[in-house]
Amino acid sequence: MRVGIPRVLNLYSTGPFFRAYFEALGLPKTNVVFSDETTEELWVKGGKYGSIDPCFPSKVAQAHIHNLLFDLHTEKRPLKYIFFPILTHVPNWVVDTVDNASCPIVAGCPDVMKAAFTKEVDFFAQRGIEYLDPALSFVEPTLMTRRMFETFRARLDITEDENDFACKQGFKALDAFERDIQEKGRAILDTVEAEDRVCILMLGRPYHSDPGLNHGIPEEFQVLGYPIVSVRSIPRDPKYLEKYYKDDLERGRMKSPLELNHIWPENYSVNSSQKVWAAAFAARHPNVVVLDLSSFKCGHDAPTYGLVDSIIETSKTPYAALHDIDANKPSGSIKIRVKTYVHALKLHEERLQDARKRRGELEYAIDKKRLELMQLRAEQMSGRQQRDPALDAQMEEVRERIKQYEAPVPALTLEAPETPKGLVQLSRKKADGEGIVPVQIHTNAAE
Numbered sequence: 001m002r003v004g005i006p007r008v009l010n011l012y013s014t015g016p017f018f019r020a021y022f023e024a025l026g027l028p029k030t031n032v033v034f035s036d037e038t039t040e041e042l043w044v045k046g047g048k049y050g051s052i053d054p055c056f057p058s059k060v061a062q063a064h065i066h067n068l069l070f071d072l073h074t075e076k077r078p079l080k081y082i083f084f085p086i087l088t089h090v091p092n093w094v095v096d097t098v099d100n101a102s103c104p105i106v107a108g109c110p111d112v113m114k115a116a117f118t119k120e121v122d123f124f125a126q127r128g129i130e131y132l133d134p135a136l137s138f139v140e141p142t143l144m145t146r147r148m149f150e151t152f153r154a155r156l157d158i159t160e161d162e163n164d165f166a167c168k169q170g171f172k173a174l175d176a177f178e179r180d181i182q183e184k185g186r187a188i189l190d191t192v193e194a195e196d197r198v199c200i201l202m203l204g205r206p207y208h209s210d211p212g213l214n215h216g217i218p219e220e221f222q223v224l225g226y227p228i229v230s231v232r233s234i235p236r237d238p239k240y241l242e243k244y245y246k247d248d249l250e251r252g253r254m255k256s257p258l259e260l261n262h263i264w265p266e267n268y269s270v271n272s273s274q275k276v277w278a279a280a281f282a283a284r285h286p287n288v289v290v291l292d293l294s295s296f297k298c299g300h301d302a303p304t305y306g307l308v309d310s311i312i313e314t315s316k317t318p319y320a321a322l323h324d325i326d327a328n329k330p331s332g333s334i335k336i337r338v339k340t341y342v343h344a345l346k347l348h349e350e351r352l353q354d355a356r357k358r359r360g361e362l363e364y365a366i367d368k369k370r371l372e373l374m375q376l377r378a379e380q381m382s383g384r385q386q387r388d389p390a391l392d393a394q395m396e397e398v399r400e401r402i403k404q405y406e407a408p409v410p411a412l413t414l415e416a417p418e419t420p421k422g423l424v425q426l427s428r429k430k431a432d433g434e435g436i437v438p439v440q441i442h443t444n445a446a447e
Helices: 011-024 040-046 061-072 104-116 141-152 160-194 217-222 238-250 270-284 302-315 331-383 389-405
Strands: 003-005 032-034 081-083 086-089 130-132 135-137 199-203 228-230 288-295 319-325 427-429 436-438
Touching (some): 003 011, 011 032, 061 104, 135 141, 141 160, 160 228, 217 228, 217 331, 238 270, 270 288, 270 302, 288 302, 288 331, 302 319, 319 331, 331 389
Parallel strands (some): 003 032, 081 130, 086 135, 199 288, 288 319
Antiparallel strands (some): 427 436
16 A cells, blocks of 8 residues: 655645654555655646646645656556645744644645546546545644544554554654754754854745755755755754843743744744744854745745844844745846855855954953963962962963964974975986985076
8 A cells, every 4th residue: 555645835844744654554664655856847747737826835736746646656556545634733843822823825735636636537536546635733633643543544444542653653753853953953053153154044934945946046055065954953952042042031031042922923823933933043143144935925924024134134144035936947047146145145254254263362362361360379379388279270271271272383394395276296206216206496597
C-alpha cells in the first residue's frame, strides 16, 4: 500500500508528523510518497484544473495532485490513497497568541482540489485512488488523534491503541525535526557572529522553502557566500534568547522572549505571527539581515508589511523585500535585486568588522591600564611586606588577556618569502637532481 501526499502549503511544516504516523503503522518509508518539488514544468503540466485565482502556493497544489495522479501513480507501483488534510490550526512556538489559525485559503485548499479533480471527470476514481481530506487541528491533539483514527481505522485495519501510538510517534518526529533545524540554525548564527559575517533570515511561510515558490532567490545569495536561515531554524532556547531580549524582559515589556503581544496584539494567524516574531529577533541580532518573501495575493501577509518595515527601520537592519511573487520568474530583475542587496551586505559586514576592531582596541587599553594599577598596588603592598594571592591571580589573568590582544612577533627563518599572488617563482634543479631551489634574480647593475 502506498500513500501519496502533496508537497505543498503547511505540509512543509507538518510533514514529519504524517510520515512518522504512517511508518509507525507499518508502511515502509518508500511507500509514503510526497509529490515532486515545484518546477515550471510541473506547473505547466498540471496547473490546468482550477477555476479561481488565489495565491500561487494554493494554485500550484493542483499541479502536485496531478503529479501524484499521473506521474507517481503507476501500474507497477500504484497509490492507494492521496492524503491532503484540511489543517485548520498548525503548531506555533510564539506564546500567548490570540489564535494559531491557518490561512483560510490554505486550510480550504484540499476541498477545492477535490472539487477540481471530480467536477467533470472523477480522476481519483478513474485512477483507482481514494482522496482523503480530513479536517485536523494540531492545537487539539486529542481531537486530532481521534480524527486520524476515524479516517484510517478501516482503511489501514488498525486498533485505537495502534492509532494512539502512531500519533505519539508523529508528535515526537515533529519535535525532533524542529530541534534539528534549530541546531543547524544555531550553528550558522554562532559561526557568522564569531567571524563578523552576516546570515540572511528568509522571512517567509513554510512553503516558501519550495524552490519553485521562492524562484531560487535564497540560492542566489548562498552561492555568493551568504548562509540562509529560515524562520523555523531560529533557536528558541530561552537561555540563548535572553541576551537579545534582556532589556525588554527586565523592564517588564515581555514575559517571555517567545511572545509577540508587545508588538502585535492581533496575532491570530500562525504563520504571520511567526514572521513578525522572526523580524523582531533579526532586529536584535547584529549578524542577521532580512530577506522578506511574500506571494502575490497573500491576504494574511499584507497586514504584516508595515509592521515588519517599522521593526526593521528602527533597528537599521539591512532589509530586502520581494513581495507579490507569482508563477512568473523575472530572472533579470531578481539578479539585479540580489546584486544590489549584496553590496549593502558587504558594507554592513565592514561595519561589523570595524566595530569588532574598535571594541578590541578599547578592551586592550582598559586591560593595560588595569594591569598598570594592579602592579602599582602590588608594589605598595610589597613595600609593606604584604602579598595578596588573589591580586597575583588577577594580574596573571589580565597578562594572559593582553598577550591575546598583541600579535606575536614572527620568528626569523631562512625560508624564502612567499611568492606574491599572480607571480610565478622561478626554480631550478639541484646539482644532484633531487629537488629544486628558487632562482635568485639580481637587479643591481654593478653586478
